[in-house]
Amino acid sequence: xxxxxxxxxxxxxxxxxxxxxxxxxxxxxxxxxxxxxxxxxxxxxxxxxxxxxxxxxxxxxxxxxxxxxxxxxxxxxxxxxxxxxxxxxxxxxxxxxxxxxxxxxxxxxxxxxxxxxxxxxxxxxxxxxxxxxxxxxxxxxxxxxxxxxxxxxxxxxxxxxxxxxxxxxxxxxxxxxxxxxxxxxxxxxxxxxxxxxxxxxxxxxxxxxxxxxxx
Amino acid sequence: xxxxxxxxxxxxxxxxxxxxxxxxxxxxxxxxxxxxxxxxxxxxxxxxxxxxxxxxxxxxxxxxxxxxxxxxxxxxxxxxxxxxxxxxxxxxxxxxxxxxxxxxxxxxxxxxxxxxxxxxxxxxxxxxxxxxxxxxxxxxxxxxxxxxxxxxxxxxxxxxxxxxxxxxxxxxxxxxxxxxxxxxxxxxxxxxxxxxxxxxxxxxxxxxxxxxxxx
DNA sequence: ATCTGCATTTTTGTATACAAGATATTTGAC
DNA sequence: GTCAAATATCTTGTATACAAAAATGCAGAT
Numbered sequence: 095x096x097x098x099x100x101x102x103x104x105x106x107x108x109x110x111x112x113x114x115x116x117x118x119x120x121x122x123x124x125x126x127x128x129x130x131x132x133x134x135x136x137x138x139x140x141x142x143x144x145x146x147x148x149x150x151x152x153x154x155x156x157x158x159x160x161x162x163x164x165x166x167x168x169x170x171x172x173x174x175x176x177x178x179x180x181x182x183x184x185x186x187x188x189x190x191x192x193x194x195x196x197x198x199x200x201x202x203x204x205x206x207x208x209x210x211x212x213x214x215x216x217x218x219x220x221x222x223x224x225x226x227x228x229x230x231x232x233x234x235x236x237x238x239x240x241x242x243x244x245x246x247x248x249x250x251x252x253x254x255x256x257x258x259x260x261x262x263x264x265x266x267x268x269x270x271x272x273x274x275x276x277x278x279x280x281x282x283x284x285x286x287x288x289x290x291x292x293x294x295x296x297x298x299x300x301x302x303x304x305x306x307x308x309x
Numbered sequence: 310x311x312x313x314x315x316x317x318x319x320x321x322x323x324x325x326x327x328x329x330x331x332x333x334x335x336x337x338x339x340x341x342x343x344x345x346x347x348x349x350x351x352x353x354x355x356x357x358x359x360x361x362x363x364x365x366x367x368x369x370x371x372x373x374x375x376x377x378x379x380x381x382x383x384x385x386x387x388x389x390x391x392x393x394x395x396x397x398x399x400x401x402x403x404x405x406x407x408x409x410x411x412x413x414x415x416x417x418x419x420x421x422x423x424x425x426x427x428x429x430x431x432x433x434x435x436x437x438x439x440x441x442x443x444x445x446x447x448x449x450x451x452x453x454x455x456x457x458x459x460x461x462x463x464x465x466x467x468x469x470x471x472x473x474x475x476x477x478x479x480x481x482x483x484x485x486x487x488x489x490x491x492x493x494x495x496x497x498x499x500x501x502x503x504x505x506x507x508x509x510x511x512x513x514x515x516x517x518x519x520x521x522x523x524x
Numbered sequence: 525a526t527c528t529g530c531a532t533t534t535t536t537g538t539a540t541a542c543a544a545g546a547t548a549t550t551t552g553a554c
Numbered sequence: 555g556t557c558a559a560a561t562a563t564c565t566t567g568t569a570t571a572c573a574a575a576a577a578t579g580c581a582g583a584t
Contacts, residue, residue: 098566098567099568100567123535124535124536125534134568134569135536135569135570136568136569136570137567137568137569139536139537140567143359143362144358144362147358147359155313155537156536156537156574156575156576157535157536157576157577158535158536168452171451171453172452174450174452174453175453175456178393178394178396178397179393182390182393185393235386235389235390236386237383237389237390238386238389238393241390313536313538314537315537339565340564340565349539349540350539350540351537351540352537352538354566355537370566370567371544371545371546371566371567372565372566373565373566
């Protein structure tokens with residue numbers, strides 16, 4: 095799929111920004127990166143433009159591109175938007191979901207519970223991700239699905255933090271059950287509300303954590 | 310704001326794709342465009358990448374970038390997504406809108422009505438755009454606002470078509486009034502529902518039109 | 525010592541040159 | 555005449571060279 099070196103570099107840089115290797119506001123030096131990746135400036139520049147397009151960096155003309163780690167406010171806004179996107183997916187999924195997708199949803203949920211019992215955090219995250227992605231897919235709107243996937247990916251590094259809250263995992267599982275129930279019932283309003291709340295609380299927990307750290 | 314030639318070129322290409330100058334599937338030849346714009350391939354390539362990033366073109370490695378005009382199904386999906394984004398904005402706006410924003414909303418609405426009375430279509434479009442943008446802004450979520458603005462801009466060329474339907478303009482105005490009322494009441498559910506319906510019907514009308522043209 | 529103006533040095537943006545993969549064409553066999 | 559293989563041509567991707575704008579450093583004046 096990706097034969098161009100620039101694309102691989104973009105992917106690597108994305109990971110480095112995600113992992114916090116690059117601090118907020120840091121300038122991404124074309125020459126240094128070119129040397130570091132053993133390529134010329136050209137593919138580096140293309141990779142940097144990709145970063146800018148995905149919102150992880152900002153370009154100031156004739157000045158360079160700077161990493162743009164979202165602050166607490168922007169993160170909260172992104173979680174809020176995610177909540178609405180998921181609510182939208184849930185709304186349509188309630189009307190359009192297939193039986194096989196419902197099965198996969200239940201299966202992912204059971205896998206979540208199993209991972210939880212085994213203290214397998216990585217497994218839980220993976221299955222949780224699948225759970226939500228099945229809902230995006232079941233909205234039967236590939237454009238909406240793509241948007242949801244994009245933002246889900248963007249928020250991934252921040253979602254992990256919030257699950258450390260006391261009892262959050264159990265609560266999260268209970269919410270999943272309610273979501274599945276609403277989808278099985280085919281109730282758009284209830285599915286939307288359940289998903290909105292489920293995601294929104296993540297943002298709020300995260301915000302709480304950020305606030306507690308900054309005081 | 311934009312000192313880089315590549316950015317101006319990207320903007321121009323965007324317009325050309327919007328206006329249908331470039332047909333769906335057409336390859337955007339770097340050399341020809343470079344000659345046409347009297348620049349080298351480099352800024353052209355950057356502009357093409359911008360087009361790809363905004364979803365108006367597709368890049369196939371080692372093959373080139375091709376214009377990607379959305380088909381009826383994808384357009385319908387985009388309208389559906391727009392409806393949900395606007396509903397989300399309306400939901401939050403009902404809780405967060407300021408008095409001054411409400412005033413601007415009413416003013417834009419009156420300007421719409423005035424333009425309608427004078428058969429000033431361009432004026433109507435402009436004021437209608439402002440009406441919706443005030444709502445995005447009033448959601449007090451700049452991330453969500455940005456997403457809404459992006460999709461609104463992307464759908465702009467298609468929205469105009471749909472307003473030609475008999476009586477659609479009058480109906481649209483009535484919906485605007487209902488939206489303002491819900492926001493004034495501070496009722497999130499009603500605001501969301503009103504906006505969802507208002508935008509979704511545009512998609513439906515558009516789909517009807519496309520279907521009638523293809524038969 | 526600090527600030528201002530000029531010169532130097534980086535660094536971005538663009539043009540050109542080169543490499544490699546994809547497409548088109550030609551030539552030969554059947 | 556059709557098909558296939560080899561060659562030629564074209565196009566993208568990358569490297570390098572050049573131009574222009576911004577940042578930096580230094581000298582001199584206040």
